[in-house]
Every structure is written in structure tokens, then in C-alpha cells.
Amino acid sequence: MTDALAVNNLTIYxxxxxxxxxxxxxxxxxxxxxxxxxxxxxxxxxxxxIVGLAPSSGGEILLDGKPLATPRSxxxxxxxxxxxxxxxGSLHPRQTVDRTLAEPLAIHxxxxxxxxxxxxxxxxxxxxxxxxxxxxxLSGGQRQRVAIARALLLEPKVLLLDEPTSALDAxxxxxxxxxxxxxxxxxxxxxxxxxxxxxxxxHMCERLLVMQKGQAVEELSAQALAARQIGTAYTRDLMxxxxxxxxx
Amino acid sequence: xxxxxxxxxxxxxxxxxxxxLRVSFPSRNGPVEAVxxxxxxxxxxxxxxxxxxxxxxxxxxxxIxxxxxxxxxxxxxxxxxxxxxxxxxxxxxxxxFRGERIAxxxxxxxxxxxxxxxxxxxxxxxxxxxxxxxxxxARDRALDMLEAVQIRDPARIFGLYPHEVSGxxxxxxxxxxxxxxxPELLIADEPTSALDVxxxxxxxxxxxxxxxxRGMGLIFISHDLRLVSSFCxxxxxMYRGRIVEEVAANRLNDxxxxxxxxLINCLPKIGEDRHPLPVLxxxxxxxx
Ligand SMILES: Nc1ncnc2c1ncn2[C@@H]1O[C@H](COP(=O)(O)OP(=O)(O)OP(=O)(O)O)[C@@H](O)[C@H]1O
Ligand SMILES: Nc1ncnc2c1ncn2[C@@H]1O[C@H](COP(=O)(O)OP(=O)(O)OP(=O)(O)O)[C@@H](O)[C@H]1O
Ligand SMILES: [Mg+2]
Ligand SMILES: [Mg+2]
Numbered sequence: 001m002t003d004a005l006a007v008n009n010l011t012i013y014x015x016x017x018x019x020x021x022x023x024x025x026x027x028x029x030x031x032x033x034x035x036x037x038x039x040x041x042x043x044x045x046x047x048x049x050i051v052g053l054a055p056s057s058g059g060e061i062l063l064d065g066k067p068l069a070t071p072r073s074x075x076x077x078x079x080x081x082x083x084x085x086x087x088x089g090s091l092h093p094r095q096t097v098d099r100t101l102a103e104p105l106a107i108h109x110x111x112x113x114x115x116x117x118x119x120x121x122x123x124x125x126x127x128x129x130x131x132x133x134x135x136x137x138l139s140g141g142q143r144q145r146v147a148i149a150r151a152l153l154l155e156p157k158v159l160l161l162d163e164p165t166s167a168l169d170a171x172x173x174x175x176x177x178x179x180x181x182x183x184x185x186x187x188x189x190x191x192x193x194x195x196x197x198x199x200x201x202x203h204m205c206e207r208l209l210v211m212q213k214g215q216a217v218e219e220l221s222a223q224a225l226a227a228r229q230i231g232t233a234y235t236r237d238l239m240x241x242x243x244x245x246x247x248x
Numbered sequence: 249x250x251x252x253x254x255x256x257x258x259x260x261x262x263x264x265x266x267x268x269l270r271v272s273f274p275s276r277n278g279p280v281e282a283v284x285x286x287x288x289x290x291x292x293x294x295x296x297x298x299x300x301x302x303x304x305x306x307x308x309x310x311x312i313x314x315x316x317x318x319x320x321x322x323x324x325x326x327x328x329x330x331x332x333x334x335x336x337x338x339x340x341x342x343x344x345f346r347g348e349r350i351a352x353x354x355x356x357x358x359x360x361x362x363x364x365x366x367x368x369x370x371x372x373x374x375x376x377x378x379x380x381x382x383x384x385x386a387r388d389r390a391l392d393m394l395e396a397v398q399i400r401d402p403a404r405i406f407g408l409y410p411h412e413v414s415g416x417x418x419x420x421x422x423x424x425x426x427x428x429x430x431p432e433l434l435i436a437d438e439p440t441s442a443l444d445v446x447x448x449x450x451x452x453x454x455x456x457x458x459x460x461x462r463g464m465g466l467i468f469i470s471h472d473l474r475l476v477s478s479f480c481x482x483x484x485x486m487y488r489g490r491i492v493e494e495v496a497a498n499r500l501n502d503x504x505x506x507x508x509x510x511l512i513n514c515l516p517k518i519g520e521d522r523h524p525l526p527v528l529x530x531x532x533x534x535x536x
Contacts, residue, residue, distance in 0.1 A: 167355070242518070
């Protein structure tokens with residue numbers, strides 16, 4: 001079976017700095033793949049490259065076995081949607097929630113906007129009261145949920161999620177993770193999830209890739225990580241650090 | 249870890265007193281009450297604030313900082329920093345407190361950074377606004393600060409614009425900018441949410457030293473219950489604009505309020521197979 005997404009030897013330079021250095025991974029259709037690792041190691045850049053927002057200098061990205069055209073087509077964005085790490089930056093400051101959600105529907109000529117918008121907001125736990133607010137009138141977690149609602153609206157097959165719950169409290173995080181799992185099951189979605197929270201990644205993903213300094217450190221299954229069957233010192237450090245703060 | 253006597257003496261006098269703080273926003277459907285009567289005092293300690301998204305954590309921090317949007321209504325029986333009543337200060341006096349004595353690391357760091365200035369310019373400018381140092385000295389101090397917050401290649405990051413750095417680098421740039429003025433009170437709003445766990449602990453160790461060695465007061469707003477319980481001294485739990493519970497951080501697991509207990513129970517845990525995760529059954533009486 002062909003993979004829903006394949007990243008082969010991807011390399012991305014900013015001037016002479018290699019932000020992503022020869023990274024490869026495959027994501028089978030309907031599965032969920034995690035990217036974890038050091039801050040600045042290139043996780044967001046990999047996702048941005050998939051949606052055509054970062055210049056790739058080498059390697060290839062295949063969607064359902066086919067190479068992607070640059071610039072990405074309109075159809076691509078119905079197939080693949082991304083939730084950006086920085087919800088404030090990705091929402092237009094002078095657009096209400098309603099307009100933010102109506103815009104992609106208009107661009108893709110999708111009718112039935114009213115119902116879809118109401119449903120998308122409901123799915124992420126935001127009531128009607130939020131529809132006519134501007135981003136600065138929302139809390140951090142509320143903004144993040146608007147960004148998730150926007151990505152779900154177009155009913156994509158592949159969702160790229162960059163730290164989707166790091167701005168959410170544990171209860172809303174649980175609701176959003178449950179929603180994402182339910183959608184994946186019902187709609188056969190494929191996810192790539194970036195998170196620094198190893199518990200979230202092992203909860204959501206079957207496999208994950210650990211990155212450091214632009215490079216892939218190791219790929220392993222969530223089960224192996226949970227069972228501490230770890231091949232590298234860096235991944236072991238991450239696991240040790242995830243138990244909390246220790247005062248000397 | 250032995251605290252010095254000097255720190256003990258200073259601990260007795262509160263650095264910050266907040267009594268019945270209220271913040272509301274006018275709206276077409278009547279005022280939105282973001283903060284509804286919050287009271288607490290803070291010494292030279294690490295106070296955690298956790299709570300539901302939208303419960304008023306950031307607006308509480310912003311009110312202390314004097315960064316409440318102008319159209320909002322803010323009242324308090326008392327809001328005092330080191331004995332000075334903040335509500336009575338002029339806008340100018342308030343500004344001089346800000347950055348220099350009270351600093352806040354804002355949630356959404358990339359949005360809070362100036363998009364048309366490099367990271368380095370922003371940090372050096374902050375330093376030069378508060379102390380009389382030459383450009384060259386400011387540059388060295390800024391580079392040291394970036395290194396202290398574990399930025400791998402400070403010289404490269406110094407010259408980058410906010411959109412050219414990763415989420416966690418932007419967050420650390422913001423932390424560096426706030427710490428460089430050496431504040432007495434730091435309000436850190438989700439300061440480490442974009443950092444990988446190893447860097448997270450290194451950044452927390454810096455904040456920890458500032459509290460235990462220099463007697464800084466720290467308000468640590470975070471969704472990360474595991475971090476808060478292992479790092480802070482006390483934790484306030486907020487729900488719908490109010491504090492519903494205060495617990496010693498290391499006793500967070502013994503919290504009694506059903507909201508707090510529910511929060512802890514919602515967390516995914518490595519090696520546990522809980523699909524779907526339990527969710528909260530929110531009760532109207534929690535908001536009363
Ligand atoms: N437009 C750009 N110009 C220059 N450097 C860039 C640009 N975009 C990204 N980089 C660099 O690429 C590296 C990887 O960044 P990226 O955002 O992918 O990291 P990340 O793994 O997502 O980190 P975090 O966990 O902190 O979000 C960083 O060193 C960053 O400074
Ligand atoms: N300018 C504004 N106008 C109207 N309502 C606002 C405004 N700013 C904030 N609010 C509302 O005030 C409430 C408290 O917001 P605040 O940002 O303090 O939440 P928070 O506890 O920090 O949440 P999060 O964890 O999601 O960041 C939210 O319901 C938010 O929608
Ligand atoms: Mg990132
Ligand atoms: Mg907030």
C-alpha cells in the first residue's frame with residue numbers, strides 16, 4: 001500500500017544554515033505520526049515544507065505516492081491542512097472568528113457555510129458567543145481552538161498539527177485530543193503531530209520521529225518509547241526530563 | 249536547599265497584594281467578566297496559576313502589569329507592589345514600574361515581539377531603556393542572556409527577525425528580554441509551553457535561581473500541571489474568573505476541588521491506554 005505521506009531525504013537551508021538535514025519518514029494512510037525533539041530542530045519547518053511554505057533544497061515529498069507540485073494547488077489545500085504552532089500569528093488580527101472561518105469556504109467555493117461554521121465551532125467547544133470576536137478578544141486557548149476549527153472546515157484527509165494543544169488546559173486538551181481521535185477514526189484521516197509533550201504524542205501516535213539539530217535522531221513506535229526501549233541518549237534525556245522539575 | 253536568613257526576612261513582607269481584583273470588557277451582550285474578585289498575596293516565592301482556558305489567568309497578570317486594554321473596566325480593593333498602591337499611580341509612573349521592577353513574559357511570544365526588529369535589537373533596546381550601558385556592552389549582555397536561556401547559536405539568533413525563529417526560540421527571546429532588566433516581580437504567562445522538555449527544565453532552573461538567590465517573586469501561569477506541581481511553591485486554581493482552590497504545589501495530587509481533580513485526571517500518561525480521555529463535567533456551581 002502506498003503511504004499517505006512520504007518525506008524522503010528532505011533538506012532545507014536558510015542561507016547556509018541547514019534547518020532540516022536529510023530527514024525521511026513515511027506515514028501510512030489513517031495513521032498518526034509524531035514529531036518530537038529539541039526546540040529549533042526543524043519540526044515546524046518540515047511541516048511548513050509539506051504545505052509549500054518553506055523552500056526545500058533537496059529531497060522529495062510524496063502525497064499518496066505522487067510528488068507535489070510547487071506552488072501547491074488549490075486542491076492540495078483541501079486535501080492537506082495545517083494547524084500552525086502560533087495561533088495568534090496565523091489568525092488575521094482584523095478578522096472576526098466568523099470571517100476567519102468563512103474565508104476558506106469562499107476560496108474553495110463550498111456552500112452551506114452557516115451550518116459548517118456553527119458545527120466546527122461546536123466541535124472545538126466554542127459557543128456562538130465567540131463568532132463575532134476578534135483574535136485579541138480571545139484567550140490563548142480560545143484562539144488555538146479557532147485555528148483547529150478552521151483546519152477541520154475543509155474536511156481534509158491529512159492534518160498537520162503543530163503543537164495543537166500546548167496552549168490548552170488539560171480539560172480542553174482532552175476534549176480536543178478526543179475529537180481528533182474520533183475524526184481520524186470516522187473520516188480515515190492521517191495526522192502528523194508535533195508536540196513537546198511525550199504523553200500527548202504517545203497517546204495520539206503509533207510511531208514517532210525524534211529530531212535534534214535538523215536531523216532525525218531515531219524513529220520508534222510509541223509502544224517502544226513507553227516501554228523505554230530507546231536507542232539513543234537524546235531520546236532517553238527527553239524521557240527523563242518529562243517527569244518534571246527537580247531542584248538540586 | 250538552605251534558604252539564607254536574608255531571604256527569610258524578606259519573605260515575611262508581601263511583594264504583591266491583590267484584593268478583589270475585577271476586570272470586565274464591555275460587549276453588545278453586556279459586560280464580559282474576565283476576572284471576578286481575585287485575591288492573593290505573593291512573597292519572594294514561586295506562585296503557580298493554573299486553570300481552564302479563558303478563566304482569567306492572563307487578564308489577572310495583565311492587570312498587575314498595567315496592560316489591561318483601555319476600554320476594559322478594572323477595579324480592586326487593593327493592588328499594591330512593595331507597598332505602593334498601583335491603582336493610584338499615573339500612567340507615566342506605572343510605565344516606569346513596567347519592565348524595570350515588574351516584568352511579564354507574554355503568552356504568544358511571537359505576537360508580542362516586534363516583527364520589524366531583530367531579536368538582538370529588541371533585547372539590547374530593552375536593556376538600554378533601563379540602564380545606562382553602551383551599545384557594545386548591551387550586545388554582549390544580550391548574547392550572554394540568549395546563551396543562558398539555552399539558545400544554541402546566540403550570534404545567529406541575535407540577527408534574526410521573529411518570523412525567522414522557531415516557536416521555542418521566540419519564547420526564549422522573550423524570556424531573555426524580560427530578565428535582562430532584572431525585575432523584582434516576574435509574571436510568566438505560559439513561558440515554556442513551546443519548549444522541549446529538556447530546555448524547559450533548563451529555563452526553569454534559571455527562574456528558580458532568580459527566586460532563591462535574588463529574591464525575585466514569580467507568578468508562573470501554566471497549563472502544565474506536572475511542571476507546576478514540581479516547580480512551584482503554591483498553586484492557585486482558577487475557574488471562570490475566580491480562584492476556586494489554593495494548594496501547596498507538591499500536594500496538587502491531593503487537591504479537593506472537583507475541577508482541580510478533574511483536570512489532573514484528564515492528562516494523558518505515558519504507558520497508559522485511555523481512549524477516549526476522561527473529560528470534565530463542568531458544574532455551574534463551580535463558577536459561583
Ligand atoms: N525564515 C527563516 N529564516 C532563517 N532561519 C529560519 C527561518 N525559518 C526557520 N529558521 C530556522 O530553522 C530552525 C528550525 O526552526 P523550526 O521552527 O522548524 O524549529 P522547531 O523544531 O519547530 O522548534 P520549536 O519546537 O521551538 O517550535 C531554527 O533554527 C530557525 O531559526
Ligand atoms: N478584549 C477582550 N474583549 C472581550 N473579552 C475578552 C478580551 N480579552 C479577553 N477576553 C475574555 O476574557 C476571558 C479571560 O481571558 P484570559 O486571556 O485571561 O484567559 P486565560 O485564563 O489566560 O486563558 P488561556 O489559558 O486560554 O490563555 C476569556 O473568556 C476571554 O475571551
Ligand atoms: Mg516549531
Ligand atoms: Mg492566557
